[in-house]
Each structure stands twice: as structure tokens, then as C-alpha cells.
Amino acid sequence: xxxxxxxxxxxxxxxxxxxxLSRLEYRGYDSAGIAYFRENQPHISLxxxxxxxxxxxxxxxxxxxxxxxxxxTRWATHGGVSTANAHPHRVGKVxxxxxxxxxNYAAITNKFNLADELQSxxxxxxxxxxxxxxxxxxxxxxxxxxKAVAEIKGSFAFGILFEDHPGxxxxxxxxxxxxxxxxxxxxxxxxxDVTAFIEHTNRYFVVPEYTIASLxxxxxxxxxxxGHPVTPEIMTVDWDLTAAxxxxxxxxxIKEIHEQPAAITRTITPRIKNxxxxxxxxxxxxxxxxxAENVTIVACGTAMYAGMVxxxxxxxxxxxxxxxxxxxxxxYSQPVIDKNSIVIVVSQSGETxxxxxxxxxxxxxxxxxxxxxxxxxxxIARESHYVVYTHAGPEIAVASTKAYTVQVATMxxxxxxxxxxxxxxxxxxxxERVQALKAIPGHIExxxxxxxxxxxxxxxxxxxxxxxxxxxxxxxxxxxxxxxxLKEISYIHAEAYAAGELKHGTISLIEEGVPVIxxxxxxxxxxxxxxxxxxxxxxxxxxxxxxxxxxxxxxTVCNVHLSIPDVPDDLTVFETAVICQLIGYYTSxxxxxxxxxxxxxxxxxxxx
Ligand code: M6R
Numbered sequence: 001x002x003x004x005x006x007x008x009x010x011x012x013x014x015x016x017x018x019x020x021l022s023r024l025e026y027r028g029y030d031s032a033g034i035a036y037f038r039e040n041q042p043h044i045s046l047x048x049x050x051x052x053x054x055x056x057x058x059x060x061x062x063x064x065x066x067x068x069x070x071x072x073t074r075w076a077t078h079g080g081v082s083t084a085n086a087h088p089h090r091v092g093k094v095x096x097x098x099x100x101x102x103x104n105y106a107a108i109t110n111k112f113n114l115a116d117e118l119q120s121x122x123x124x125x126x127x128x129x130x131x132x133x134x135x136x137x138x139x140x141x142x143x144x145x146x147k148a149v150a151e152i153k154g155s156f157a158f159g160i161l162f163e164d165h166p167g168x169x170x171x172x173x174x175x176x177x178x179x180x181x182x183x184x185x186x187x188x189x190x191x192x193d194v195t196a197f198i199e200h201t202n203r204y205f206v207v208p209e210y211t212i213a214s215l216x217x218x219x220x221x222x223x224x225x226x227g228h229p230v231t232p233e234i235m236t237v238d239w240d241l242t243a244a245x246x247x248x249x250x251x252x253x254i255k256e257i258h259e260q261p262a263a264i265t266r267t268i269t270p271r272i273k274n275x276x277x278x279x280x281x282x283x284x285x286x287x288x289x290x291x292a293e294n295v296t297i298v299a300c301g302t303a304m305y306a307g308m309v310x311x312x313x314x315x316x317x318x319x320x321x322x323x324x325x326x327x328x329x330x331x332y333s334q335p336v337i338d339k340n341s342i343v344i345v346v347s348q349s350g351e352t353x354x355x356x357x358x359x360x361x362x363x364x365x366x367x368x369x370x371x372x373x374x375x376x377x378x379x380i381a382r383e384s385h386y387v388v389y390t391h392a393g394p395e396i397a398v399a400s401t402k403a404y405t406v407q408v409a410t411m412x413x414x415x416x417x418x419x420x421x422x423x424x425x426x427x428x429x430x431x432e433r434v435q436a437l438k439a440i441p442g443h444i445e446x447x448x449x450x451x452x453x454x455x456x457x458x459x460x461x462x463x464x465x466x467x468x469x470x471x472x473x474x475x476x477x478x479x480x481x482x483x484x485x486l487k488e489i490s491y492i493h494a495e496a497y498a499a500g501e502l503k504h505g506t507i508s509l510i511e512e513g514v515p516v517i518x519x520x521x522x523x524x525x526x527x528x529x530x531x532x533x534x535x536x537x538x539x540x541x542x543x544x545x546x547x548x549x550x551x552x553x554x555x556t557v558c559n560v561h562l563s564i565p566d567v568p569d570d571l572t573v574f575e576t577a578v579i580c581q582l583i584g585y586y587t588s589x590x591x592x593x594x595x596x597x598x599x600x601x602x603x604x605x606x607x608x
Contacts, residue, residue, distance in 0.1 A: 001075040001602045002087075002099035003027035004178070005196045006159040006169040008068035009187010009217045014060055016189075017071035020196035022053045023244055026252075026396045026596070026603040027099075027192060028075025031086035032056040035095040036069025037166040044095045044163050048086040052597075067187070067217070068167045070159040072097040075602040078105070079121030089125040091117050092132035093163035098124040099192055100155035100176040101607055108151055127152065135162060141170050145212050146225050149174070155353070155606065159190055169215040171207060176606055177351055177378065178207040180220055180232075188215040193375065194237050195244040195394055202240065205232035206377045235377065243393045253397035253489070253595045257581050258448060260402045261441035264574075266391035267406040268413060268437060275431040275438075277417040284386045288368055289421040292342045294321040298330045298358045299346035300605065302400040303407060305481040306372075307346050309573050310411025312474045317570075318415065318424040327354035328608070330361070337365045344414070345371045348395055348403035349604040350378025359383050372410050374403050388414070397596045398603050399489050401581045404481060405444075405574055412437055412570075436567060440574050443565040447575045450562060451582055457560050458586040460542055464492050464515050468506070469580070470499040470536070471519035472529050478573045479519055482580030489588040489595040499532035512540035517583065518558065520547040521572035533557055544583075546576050 003024025007016040017034045025032075033048025033056065047060045053073060072087035078101070079085040088095045102108070105123035109115055114129040130151060134144040141162045149156075155175035162170065171178060171190045181197060181204040182188045189197040190213060194204050207213050207222070211230050214221045222230040249255035270281050295314055297307035304326060311322040325333070327345070331354055337343060343362040347355045350373040359380060362369050371384035374392050381387040390406035416433055419425030425433075461467065467486055469479035479496035486494040497506055499518070510516070516536050520529040526547075534556055537543050545558035552561040564575040588595040 001028055001077070001604060001606045003073045003192045003196065004070070004097045004099050004157055004159050004190070005192070006070040006097070006171065006190040006215065007187060007197070008167055008169050008215050011067065011186060012064060013066050013069040014064040016200070017069055018053060018057055018060065019199065020191060021056070021071045021073045023195045024192055025053050025073050026398060028073050028602045029597050030074045030076045030081040031083065032071070032073045033086045033088055034060070034069055034071040035088035035090065035161055036064070036066040037161065039065055040067065040166045042163050042166050044090060044161050046088055046090055046095065048083060048088065050081050050083045050086060068169065070095065070097045070161060070169060077101055077607055078123040084120045085122050087124060089120065089122065089128040091125065091128040093135055094128050094132040095161040096124060096128040096131060097159040098127055099157040099606070102127050102152055102156065103154035104152065127156070127158065131160060139164070141165060141168070142212050142214070142223070145170060145172050149210065149225070157192065167216055171213040171215065172211065173207055174209050175353070175379065179204045180207050180213055180215070181205070182220045187217050188220050190215060195396070198237065198244055199241045202237045203234055204237070205234050208232070239393045244396065251397065251596045253399055253401060253585050256395055256397055256402045257578065257585065259393065260405050260578065261444045263392040263402045263406050264409050264441045264444070268409050271413050272434055272438070275434045276427065277413045277420065277430065277434065279388065279417060282386065282388045284370065284388065286421050288370065288386060289342070289418045291340060292320070292368065292418065292422065293340040294323070294337070295342045295344065296335065296337050296362070297322065297324045297344045297346065298327050298362065299355055300327045300352050302404045302481060302484060303346040303348060303355070305477065305484065306404050306407035306411060307344065308477040308480070309408045309474065310344070310415055312477055313412060313415045313570060314418065318419045318422070320418070320424070325358070327352065327358040330358040335362065335365065337362065339366050339368070341366045341368065342418070343369045345369065345380060345384060346407050347371065347380050348374045348392070348400055350375045350380040351604045351606050352380070353606050353608055356380050356383060372407055374406070398598055398601045399485055399584065399595060405577060408573060409437065409440070436571055440567070440571055443567055443575055444578055446565050447578045450579065453562070454579060454582040455586045457544060458583060458590050461492070461515050461583070461587045462590040466509060467492055467494040467515040467517065468510070469494065469496040469517045469519070470502060470532060472499050472525040473522045474570065474573060475519035475521050475529070475576070478576045478580070479517070481577060482517060482583070485580050485584035486587060488601060489584050489598045490591055490593065491599070492587065499529045502532060503535065507535065507539070510536050510539045510541050514541050516541040516543045517580065518543055518545045519576055520545060521564070521576060522569050530557060546579055548572065
């Protein structure tokens with residue numbers, strides 16, 4: 001939530017910041033702003049506005065020769081969406097950008113008598129005033145930062161300009177992410193993530209927590225709060241600018257939907273040896289799985305729905321108890337886990353604060369935590385005992401698509417491994433399942449051929465107030481993800497129901513034309529689901545049926561039938577999910593909305 005960037009070097013900073021911010025916009029798009037040194041003079045200028053980065057572009061100078069500055073795109077937490085609340089915040093000689101929350105901003109305001117200096121409603125401005133307070137005392141940026149962070153409770157990634165230090169940027173963080181990079185030919189960068197500066201360099205490092213980074217055109221110096229030098233671990237991203245751009249597609253979301261076959265292949269291939277699951281490349285030893293008595297899966301949103309799919313497999317096929325928890329609930333619970341419990345946390349960003357805190361809680365009970373994470377070296381990845389990275393590449397659209405299917409694929413491989421190591425799955429059974437999983441990318445390509453058909457049928461969805469997704473067993477789990485996809489980007493109220501549960505209340509909401517997306521891919525309950533579908537069809541719902549049947553022409557069952565390729569029941573989740581993603585996307589587009597940046601949302605949820 002909120003994206004930050006800073007740059008000092010040889011390039012004109014305004015372009016660097018605005019281009020970077022446009023790629024960080026997925027983190028928040030309520031307001032945007034930049035601060036820069038005017039032509040390397042000890043004078044800081046600010047440009048900011050409520051609205052998106054394109055609105056910021058409009059209020060910036062046409063030509064700006066400055067080569068040092070900071071920029072911010074905001075997801076509002078403290079204080080509404082306004083230009084006054086936009087970052088950077090300047091107090092006295094300090095300009096500050098911030099991603100995170102200063103929890104004790106009220107106490108700091110009182111303790112240091114800062115109220116008269118504040119013009120916005122933000123916690124960040126209190127941070128700027130606090131920094132300025134110490135800077136007036138010390139005239140030393142690093143000493144100022146040391147004193148300020150000792151007072152602040154909460155999460156922060158700060159980028160700071162001090163007026164007497166043109167050409168320099170200072171940065172420090174706690175919890176909130178920050179990466180940095182230096183190239184002697186270009187200059188020094190900090191940002192919330194690498195996408196912000198990927199057009200300039202693919203080398204970066206994670207700024208360690210409570211480490212002060214001092215950026216100048218000559219380099220980046222790091223030191224801890226005691227003044228000891230810190231040496232970072234330099235990393236390279238394995239994707240380039242095109243992965244962070246739309247590449248000819250109208251939106252990131254549809255691009256990312258189409259990237260799924262390749263993303264799944266990239267994710268599973270390194271974890272398969274001789275058609276058996278193999279996590280040796282991830283340094284996860286067999287001992288991690290051995291003797292496990294139960295599994296707890298913790299995540300938020302789509303990542304949690306991916307966890308639910310994994311849970312179905314582990315429970316039904318390995319007969320091992322599994323609990324799936326919403327991270328924000330789990331973190332304040334008293335979980336029933338011990339050293340024989342495996343805890344799997346799932347997160348695309350690796351930053352979701354509730355998931356991170358849930359993981360920390362789980363570690364108090366067991367040494368067997370494993371994260372499934374897409375963003376390398378993110379907080380969750382570093383906090384867990386083991387990490388299995390998904391290789392979806394950067395996911396920019398707020399609605400998660402490719403991250404979900406690679407998480408599900410990873411959950412399956414982990415499930416196979418868990419079964420093998422504990423004698424709950426034979427090698428032949430595991431091989432058969434792995435082979436079927438390897439074929440999934442090809443089947444997704446087939447499903448993507450339905451794109452135009454799905455686009456057409458969403459014309460029946462755009463005026464809907466409500467929609468329902470129904471299924472049983474695994475289909476119910478994927479129905480939840482389908483409903484989330486529709487509601488978050490089309491603003492249509494959508495709910496998933498276990499098909500058998502409808503008649504216990506919800507069926508009263510079914511009336512003529514209400515869209516019902518019915519999923520019937522589980523052989524064991526196929527007839528039951530079809531009966532449930534008939535019940536809503538009899539009440540004139542508009543039924544879109546997803547099933548493995550080649551053809552269904554029975555008007556008492558559905559209005560539209562989408563036939564998916566015949567794969568084992570467990571694996572239909574991939575094909576169904578892709579259809580649900582297309583339904584969500586085209587409904588949103590059909591309503592004239594922006595599916596990439598739905599209202600009120602941000603991609604990484606780093607606040608509670
Ligand atoms: O980065 P994470 O996977 O931890 O994010 C979890 C959720 O915030 C995320 O899946 C959210 O629900 C998406 N907007 C769903 O499309």
C-alpha cells in the first residue's frame with residue numbers, strides 16, 4: 001500500500017520518478033507526488049495532486065533538469081484522498097515519502113509539540129515534523145534518522161530529502177518493503193519494488209530493516225543504527241521491462257490471464273524430477289514433511305482460496321487433517337498447532353501484513369513453516385523457515401490471476417510430496433498426478449480459446465446487481481475465488497455457495513435473470529449439483545454452467561454451457577478459475593471500469 005521511489009544520478013529525475021510511479025501504481029492510486037532539488041540547489045520543490053500518476057504528470061513542469069528527488073503514489077489510510085494529504089510531506093527542511101503506518105503519531109505530536117506544524121491529516125506529516133525537529137537540533141541527516149526511528153512505532157519505508165543536502169537521499173525502513181540499486185553509469189535508486197526501476201537496471205538489494213541508506217550519485221552507503229557498515233546481498237531479477245508492461249494488451253489483468261500457461265510451467269518444472277515432486281532446489285528437506293500430523297494453511301484473499309484447494313487435496317487424498325485460516329483471524333487466535341504441524345503461508349506479494357504476523361505467531365509453535373511466495377526476498381519469504389517461490393513474474397493487476405494458479409500448482413506438488421514422504425501416496429500414484437499436472441498449461445491454452453464466447457455472455461452480467469457461484473467440494477472452493485474475482489473488479493455483489501446449501505436460505509434471492517455461475521466438475525457429486533442447478537433454473541436464474549460434459553443442450557439446466565477439457569476432477573480447478581477470471585474481467589470492461597485499478601483497493605495490503 002503506497003509505492004515509493006527515489007533517484008539521484010545522471011538522469012532527469014522527474015521522468016525517472018513518474019515512470020517508476022506509473023509502474024508502482026498498483027500499490028495505490030489515490031494521489032501522487034514528487035519532491036526534488038531544484039537544479040541541485042539546496043531548495044526542495046514539490047508537485048503533488050489527488051488522483052493518479054497521469055494527473056501528477058499534468059501538474060509537473062514540462063522541462064525539469066533536476067537529477068535528485070523522491071516520489072510517492074498513495075493508498076489512503078490516515079486522512080482522505082486530497083492533495084493536502086498526498087506525499088511528499090514537507091516540514092521545515094525535510095521532505096518525506098512514506099509507505100506504512102506511524103501508529104503512535106498522536107503521541108509523537110503531543111510529546112514534541114508538533115501540532116502547529118501540521119497541515120494535513122496524515123500520520124506521515126507527523127513523521128516529517130519529527131525528522132525536522134531532530135534535524136534542527138543535530139543538522140545531521142543520519143543522527144536525525146536514528147533519533148526519529150527510536151520514537152516511531154509502526155511500519156515504515158521512508159525516503160527523505162534534507163534541504164541542506166542537495167543530490168542526496170536518505171532512506172530507512174521497518175517491515176514495509178524497500179529495495180535499492182546503484183549503477184555507476186546511471187545513479188542510485190530506492191523503491192518499494194524493482195518494477196519501479198527495472199527499465200534502468202535488473203540488479204538490486206533489499207534494504208535491511210533499521211539500516212540507514214545514504215544515496216548519492218556516487219553510490220549507496222548502508223549502516224545500522226549504531227553506525228556499523230552493512231553489506232547487502234546483490235540480486236538479479238530474472239524478468240525484464242516487458243514483464244512489467246502491458247505488451248499490447250489493453251490491461252495488465254488480461255495479459256496476466258494469458259500468461260498462466262507459461263507461469264505454471266516455469267513454476268512446476270524445476271520442482272519435478274523423473275515425474276516426482278522434488279523440492280531439493282528450494283532446500284526443503286524431506287524431514288520437513290516427515291511425520292507431519294496435520295497442516296495449517298494461512299493466507300488472505302485469493303491466496304487463501306488457493307490454500308483451500310491444497311487443503312481439499314491433502315485432506316481427501318492423504319487423509320491428513322488440514323485447517324485453512326484467514327490470516328487476520330489466525331494472528332489473534334490461539335492456534336492448535338505444535339512441532340508436528342506443518343504451517344504453509346501463501347502470499348503473492350510476500351508483504352501482506354496479516355499473513356506475515358500470522359507466520360510469526362505460527363513460528364512460536366512449530367519449526368515447520370513454509371511460504372509459497374511470488375516476490376523474491378519479500379518479508380514473508382525471509383521470515384519463514386522454508387520458501388518455495390512461484391515464478392509468475394510480476395503481477396501488476398490488483399485482481400490476482402496468474403498468482404492464484406501457480407499457488408494452486410505449488411500446493412499440489414507440495415501435497416504430492418507430503419503424501420510420498422509419509423507413505424500416503426505411492427510413487428505410481430504420485431507420478432500419475434504429476435503427469436496430469438504437467439498437462440495443465442496446455443489445457444489452459446484450450447480454455448483461453450473461449451475468450452470471445454465469455455466476452456459475449458458477460459453482456460448478460462453487466463446490469464446484474466448480484467451474482468452467485470455454486471458448486472460442491474472442490475468446485476465450491478474455486479467458486480469462492482470466482483466470486484471474489486467478479487466483485488472486486490465489477491462491483492457486482494457476488495457470493496459463492498455450496499450448491500447444497502442454497503435452499504437453506506439463499507435461494508430466496510434467486511429471481512428472473514440473476515446470474516448463477518454453476519460448476520459441476522466433481523464426478524462424485526455431479527448429479528447432486530445438476531439437481532441444485534435445476535432448482536435455480538426453475539426460478540429463472542441465468543445459469544452459466546462450467547462442466548466437463550461435451551455438450552448440454554437442456555434448457556432446464558443452463559442458458560450457457562462452457563465445456564472444459566477432460567482432466568482429473570482435482571485439476572479442473574485451473575480451467576474453471578481461468579473461465580471465472582475471464583468472466584470477471586469482461587464484466588468489468590463491459591461496465592466501462594478499469595479492472596487493473598478497482599476502487600478502494602491496492603495490490604499489497606500492508607496495513608491491518
Ligand atoms: O499478496 P498476497 O497474496 O498476500 O495478497 C492477498 C490478497 O490481498 C489478494 O489475494 C487479494 O485478495 C487480491 N486482490 C485478490 O484478487
